[in-house]
Structure formats: structure tokens, C-alpha cells
Amino acid sequence: xxxxxxxxxxxxxxxxxxxxxxxxxxxxxxxxxxxxxxxxxxxxxxxxxxxxxxxxxxxxxxxxxxxxxxxxxxxxxxxxxxxxxxxxxxxxxxxxxxxxxxxxxxxxxxxxxxxxxxxxxxxxxxxxxxxxxxxxxxxxxxxxxxxxxxxxxxxxxxxxxxxxxxxxxxxxxxxxxxxxxxxxxxxxxxxxxxxxxxxxxxxxxxxxxxxxxxxxxxxxxxxxxxxxxxxxxxxxxxxxxxxxxxxxxxxxxxxxxxxxxxxxxxxxxxxxxxxxxxxxxxxxxxxxxxxxxxxxxxxxxxxxxxxxxxxxxxxxxxxxxxxxxxxxxxxxxxxxxxxxxxxxxxxxxxxxxxxxxxxxxxxxxxxxxxxxxxxxxxxxxxxxxxxxxxxxxxxxxxxxxxxxxxxxxxxxxxxxxxxxxxxxxxxxxxxxxxxxxxxxxxxxxxxx
Amino acid sequence: xxxxxxxxxxxxxxxxxxxxxxxxxxxxxxxxxxxxxxxxxxxxxxxxxxxxxxxxxxxxxxxxxxxxxxxxxxxxxxxxxxxxxxxxxxxxxxxxxxxxxxxxxxxxxxxxxxxxxxxxxxxxxxxxxxxxxxxxxxxxxxxxxxxxxxxxxxxxxxxxxxxxxxxxxxxxxxxxxxxxxxxxxxxxxxxxxxxxxxxxxxxxxxxxxxxxxxxxxxxxxxxxxxxxxxxxxxxxxxxxxxxxxxxxxxxxxxxxxxxxxxxxxxxxxxxxxxxxxxxxxxxxxxxxxxxxxxxxxxxxxxxxxxxxxxxxxxxxxxxxxxxxxxxxxxxxxxxxxxxxxxxxxxxxxxxxxxxxxxxxxxxxxxxxxxxxxxxxxxxxxxxxxxxxxxxxxxxxxxxxxxxxxxxxxxxxxxxxxxxxxxxxxxxxxxxxxxxxxxxxxxxxxxxx
Numbered sequence: 071x072x073x074x075x076x077x078x079x080x081x082x083x084x085x086x087x088x089x090x091x092x093x094x095x096x097x098x099x100x101x102x103x104x105x106x107x108x109x110x111x112x113x114x115x116x117x118x119x120x121x122x123x124x125x126x127x128x129x130x131x132x133x134x135x136x137x138x139x140x141x142x143x144x145x146x147x148x149x150x151x152x153x154x155x156x157x158x159x160x161x162x163x164x165x166x167x168x169x170x171x172x173x174x175x176x177x178x179x180x181x182x183x184x185x186x187x188x189x190x191x192x193x194x195x196x197x198x199x200x201x202x203x204x205x206x207x208x209x210x211x212x213x214x215x216x217x218x219x220x221x222x223x224x225x226x227x228x229x230x231x232x233x234x235x236x237x238x239x240x241x242x243x244x245x246x247x248x249x250x251x252x253x254x255x256x257x258x259x260x261x262x263x264x265x266x267x268x269x270x271x272x273x274x275x276x277x278x279x280x281x282x283x284x285x286x287x288x289x290x291x292x293x294x295x296x297x298x299x300x301x302x303x304x305x306x307x308x309x310x311x312x313x314x315x316x317x318x319x320x321x322x323x324x325x326x327x328x329x330x331x332x333x334x335x336x337x338x339x340x341x342x343x344x345x346x347x348x349x350x351x352x353x354x355x356x357x358x359x360x361x362x363x364x365x366x367x368x369x370x371x372x373x374x375x376x377x378x379x380x381x382x383x384x385x386x387x388x389x390x391x392x393x394x395x396x397x398x399x400x401x402x403x404x405x406x407x408x409x410x411x412x413x414x415x416x417x418x419x420x421x422x423x424x425x426x427x428x429x430x431x432x433x434x435x436x437x438x439x440x441x442x443x444x445x446x447x448x449x450x451x452x453x454x455x456x457x458x459x460x461x462x463x464x465x466x467x468x469x470x471x472x473x474x475x476x477x478x479x480x481x482x483x484x485x486x487x488x489x490x491x492x493x494x495x496x497x498x499x500x501x502x503x504x505x506x507x508x509x510x511x512x513x514x515x516x517x518x
Numbered sequence: 519x520x521x522x523x524x525x526x527x528x529x530x531x532x533x534x535x536x537x538x539x540x541x542x543x544x545x546x547x548x549x550x551x552x553x554x555x556x557x558x559x560x561x562x563x564x565x566x567x568x569x570x571x572x573x574x575x576x577x578x579x580x581x582x583x584x585x586x587x588x589x590x591x592x593x594x595x596x597x598x599x600x601x602x603x604x605x606x607x608x609x610x611x612x613x614x615x616x617x618x619x620x621x622x623x624x625x626x627x628x629x630x631x632x633x634x635x636x637x638x639x640x641x642x643x644x645x646x647x648x649x650x651x652x653x654x655x656x657x658x659x660x661x662x663x664x665x666x667x668x669x670x671x672x673x674x675x676x677x678x679x680x681x682x683x684x685x686x687x688x689x690x691x692x693x694x695x696x697x698x699x700x701x702x703x704x705x706x707x708x709x710x711x712x713x714x715x716x717x718x719x720x721x722x723x724x725x726x727x728x729x730x731x732x733x734x735x736x737x738x739x740x741x742x743x744x745x746x747x748x749x750x751x752x753x754x755x756x757x758x759x760x761x762x763x764x765x766x767x768x769x770x771x772x773x774x775x776x777x778x779x780x781x782x783x784x785x786x787x788x789x790x791x792x793x794x795x796x797x798x799x800x801x802x803x804x805x806x807x808x809x810x811x812x813x814x815x816x817x818x819x820x821x822x823x824x825x826x827x828x829x830x831x832x833x834x835x836x837x838x839x840x841x842x843x844x845x846x847x848x849x850x851x852x853x854x855x856x857x858x859x860x861x862x863x864x865x866x867x868x869x870x871x872x873x874x875x876x877x878x879x880x881x882x883x884x885x886x887x888x889x890x891x892x893x894x895x896x897x898x899x900x901x902x903x904x905x906x907x908x909x910x911x912x913x914x915x916x917x918x919x920x921x922x923x924x925x926x927x928x929x930x931x932x933x934x935x936x937x938x939x940x941x942x943x944x945x946x947x948x949x950x951x952x953x954x955x956x957x958x959x960x961x962x963x964x965x966x
Contacts, residue, residue, distance in 0.1 A: 244933045299628045423686075454688040476680060491939060
């Protein structure tokens, strides 16, 4: 030790994140303010340790993987909602606030923050900002990046800065805010977040559940909505294997239609238009009452839990494909599943093209092969290897492939240079995400 | 000349932008594709000339100011709408497309791109992207930065890259797209733009015109809307001097109420709620018929023209203040006007706190003084010195002040370092915007 451990609450402890990654840090600190974080940064620099901010560990991509060379900064003691401004329509929070607690406080005042990742009952606002998390309302309202107005950040070089302004419109300088949103803890420690909020919907929202004849109809139904210029509040999908898992493990009692279940919520006066689009594609269609809709969404939210009960391994994919390519992507997923004699238990924010095929293959080599095949299919279709879970360690290689194919090697270079510019000592969450993707692309000629 | 002039259409010509800045470039090129632009970049580098992309010259802040040391790249020959995708809900265009032409094509297909700067009938999509332009619909739909999905860019180092993906959700790497949106031609030449589009509103929109008793009521009315969780489609304001200018110069025949005119458009079922908010604040209130509403908006759109006819000089301010500070900001503007014995002819996207006091003072020193006083008031109120017009040369000093006060000197340093990283030869639009702001802050101790 070159330096005494700073006077900030800390423990030595092992953890595991939601992807099952072991997290065995040198030390876990619980900072209470920015000054504590500066102390921790100095301590890490002097002892050549790296730093990873930790919300509540709901990462699915190895973004908080950590060994003895790293310090975890547990943000759970910085968990205050600092301000809900009902005139300027923003909320200012510390990163350790749980998203569910923020949602509840906002709802009391007639507001919502739309992005609602499936882990909202557990995850932190800081984590959701660092991952630019999405959720079921993405089709209408986008993901976190569309709602973050400004951030307070302790930089890896120790400066405390604010990026952005808590204003809807601001043109003072380059947009650095969006560099930090989705930066996965690689550019600094976020200590305050200003988020735009919006009034709760005023109109009655009706949920339509469609049990589909075949899987492909799901994609065609979404294309039908698009062609008819119908923008739903939500449009979700689960396949037949997910329905079966829900029935078996959560006693859901859902009809097991071959093509799975499509759940579409729209403002009341759009219901007939949606039903028309679904014509000929369904075994059964149901316009739900309020409590039924709630039950359906609660089951949808628990779908991953039901699938997890089916298998020892569970690996959540997170591809995005252009809506126009949904039917083709669905066919491709079917044929990949057949080839490897497996099921994908597809859960999907289908309305924005974000598909979560869940891989339950136990053999790690075959699992990796399937994982990459699915990712490459998304890339080939002009889609993305991640819509909302992020990159971490698990998707760095595929991210490199996507950027080299869609954007150009120079784009990955620029991202890497920006990382070095903001974090010259490579202190924050090293060897993951952009850095790891850049290394893949520069160490292996196959990628160029 | 170290190099022959490349084989790309060009002229020698003088121009003037909308802010009255002289544009006397060494040469004006009309590229037809990315390869032409690479040739121009190489020519500029070898001859130590700088480059400025030019849309249709509607900049109000000196962003395209240019002398004999600079080459203008006129993008008007790259003016194709390449794709309107009615399933994936994006449009892909070249930068020289006029915004009005894009609006018309989209409307035919039932779509809109909401940001509608007052110059939409003239300006280019490339210009609006480079400035992150706003407009009247900003209160509900934000400005350009919320609608750009991806960009093709020729970098100042000659590489052709794409940043972003034409997908609503994409987590593959740091968000570089938002660095280029609002970069004012300082980071590269944008050659293709993917923009998100959305269906035209399905519901009847009704426009309410309120002639106010006093100016302050305008701010209080907007706060009232906010407190009642009413999100209008538009909410615009013009003060009594603008009304008088419209009556005098465009024969508008509008009632000249002391407090100016507030124009609020909402979905039909919200009209009564709005009227209730306005109670006690108006001399007269009118719920307009469709053609009346159109006439009112057409007059609102021509307000700047009417004001320009009143004075030899016309200098459009563009501050943003938090909604909660609107009444105070309005009082402050009144007292600054009194102090300098002038009128501000305020035009405002008041619903998002974006105020355009128009300075008509002829003496350049006093004009500059007033200009800075207004900007500093916005900064002091936690607002911004620009909402949608950008920085260029005119606001660089105030931008430095805002960032030093709200964000920290390190933020300006980071912006400057990013400029150097992407444009190491300082080729693109040098000595403006971020670079100029950084120089102000580092050359004068008063700013630190």
C-alpha cells in the first residue's frame, strides 16, 4: 500500500452480478459525496487499482466484473431524490436511487419517467443511465439517453464537472452528456442525474392480447402497425416456449398458441385499427379489462424468471433489427435454434425491433457460437448487437464487428481516443466495452 | 498554390449570411459526393486553407463567417431525399435538402419531422443538424438532436465514417452521433443524415389565442400549464411591439394588447383546461377556427420579418431560461430595455423557455453591452445563452462564461480536446464556437 485507505466506509466482500459474473474486488467503498469519491480515486491511482461504480448489480453483460486489482464504488448510500421540479419538469437524483422508488414518487405527482427496464424494481438510476437502459415503453418513448438532461460526474482525473443543463434546449457547446450516458462506468463516476419527466398519459390506454397462429405473424403485425402509422404505447412479444414456462413455473394459465403472444397497448380510439391489422394472424384476440392487462404485463415482466427456472444456464441476448426485417429475423432465429437443437425462449420489445432470445445451452463453446451467430445476423440485417443491455465484456467482440461493418474502423479509434482523453490513466472500468472492442479489432486481422 | 484546384465544380463569389456576416471565401466548391469532399479536404490541407460547409446561409450567429483563408463547401448539389422508410420510420437525406421540401414529402406519406425552425422554408437539413435547430414544436418534440439517428461524415482527416445507426435503440459504443449534431461544421462535413420520423398527429389540434393584460402573465400562464400537467403541441409568444410591427408592416390587424399575445395549441379535449389557466390574465381570449389558426401561425412565422422592417439593425437573441424563472426573466428584460431606452421586440417559444429578444440598437458598443447583459441574466437564472441558434462567433464569449459558471473549466477543456482529436489540423471552421470559447476562457483571467 502506497497510501492509507481513505476514511470512507468500506468492506471486503464478494458479490455476483445478474449475469453470474464473479465480483471479487480489492475493497468496496460506500461514498456519501463527491469528496469521498475524489479520495477513492486518489487512493486507486496511487495503488494502481482500477475503479468500477456499482449500482445494484443488475448488469447482464459483465459490465461490473471485477477482481482483486479493482475497487468497487457502491453507490447505494448516495440514494436521495434531490428535487422533483413540477414546473421545469425534471427530476434531480443521486445515482443510488432505485428506479422503482423514483417511479413511485413521480407518479404521486402526476409524472412519469418512461424508460422501464425489466429490472426497474431493483436497479439504480445511475446504472440505468450508465447503460442507457430501455424497457417496454421504448417503442413510444425511447431509452434513457432520450431522458437524461444533465449529469454531475467525478472525472477519473479528479475534477468534479457537470455536463449538460436541466433544460430541454441548450446549445452551449458540444453534447458531452450523451458521451456519458451509456458509457458503462468507463468515463467517470456519475454523482447526480437530471432527468426530463413528462405528465402521466391523460387518455385511457387499452391492452390487446393476440395469440398468434405462427411466429412470423408477430413481425408482420408490427409492420402492419407501422404501415398504418399506429404508434402504440407498448408492444411486447413472448414466444410459445416462454408461455409454456410461465404456465409451468408461475401457474399463468395462458393459452399456448403456436405463434406466441403479442401484447399491444394503445389509446382507446386506436383499438379497432389494431384489431384490423391483426386480422387473419391470430388464434384468439382479446381486448383486456384494466386488471387483466395489469396481470398480463406482470406476467410479461416475470417472463425471464419463468425461463430461468427451465434451465441451469440462461443467457439473455439483446439484438435490435430494423422493423422491416423482423419477419426475416424471426425465421433466421428459428433456423438457428433448429440447427443447434435448442429453444430460444424469445422475449421481445418487438415494437422497437429489440429481441431477447434467451440462450439456455449449457456447453459454453456451443453457447458462445450461437450467441455470436445471433449477433452477426443482427449486424447483417443492419441492426445492432445491443439495444439496452450494453456491451460490458460479453459483447465487445461483436460490438467491434458491428462498428467495423457499419461505421468504419476510424469510429472505434475515435471512441478509444475519447476514452484515453477522459481517462488517461485507464482508471475506470478498464478492459471492457470500448477499450476491449478496440483491442479485439486491433489484435486480430479478421476484424479489419 | 501547392496543388491544382481539384476537378470539382467551383466559383469565386461573395456572400452574406442571415446575420449579415460577410462571407468572402477563397473559393466555393459544389461537391456532388464524398469523393469530391475528400479531394477538397486534401486541397485545403496542402494549401493551408480552412473549410466551412454552407447550407443556405441562414446562420444567425456568424457560424459561416469566412475570409480568403477559407474554402466554402456549398452542399446545395447534394440535395436528394434518398429514402423515406415507412416501416422503419426514418428518412435518409443528403444535407443540401431544404427542410421545407422534406416536410412536404413526409406529409404526403402521413409523417412529420417535428423540429421546425423559422427558416424552414429556406434552410438545409444539414444546417439544421449542424445547429441542432429547434422551432415552434420544441415544447413537445424537442430540437434536432432528439431526431437525428445517424450521420455519414467526411472527417477532417479524410476518412468517411458513419456514426449511429438508423435504429431507435442502439448501445454499440459511445454516442458520437450527438457530438456531431450541433457541432456547427467544426468536426467534419456531414454528407448523409438519418432522421427519425413520426406519424402526423391523429387528433384535432385547437389553437387558443390570448391577448394578455401584462407581459408577466405570459410567464405565469406557462407555469400554470406546467402545474396542471398540460403539454401543449405549441406555445408561442409575441410582445406588444412585435404585434405593432406586424400591424404596421404586414397589415395584420391584430389587437394590440399591453401584455402581448400568447398562442397555445393543444389537442381538442384540453382546450377548457387551458382556458381555465388563462383566467384573469387576458384582455381577450379566442378559440380559433382552423384557417384562423393558420393565419395566426403564419403571422407568428413572419414576426421577425416585420420587426426587421422597423430597424436598420436586427440582432436576434436566443436565450433559454427555466420555465419557473420566466416571470422574473420577463421583468429583467423589461428593466434592461428601460435602462437602455430601447425595445426588445420579443418573439418566443415560450413553452420551452426559449426567448428571442431582438436587439435593434444601432450603436455597436451599446448593442454588444445589452447583448451580453441579456446572456448573463440567462446564465444567472440557470438558463442557457442559446437554445437553437447556436454559438458561431457571436456567442463564444458568453458560452465560455456559461460553461465556466455551470459546468466547470474542465468541460470546456474536454470540448476543445475533442475538437483537436477529431480535427488535428484545425481544418474545419476554425476560431469559432468551442475553439473560440476555449480561447476566451484561457486568454483572459476574468473568465476563470
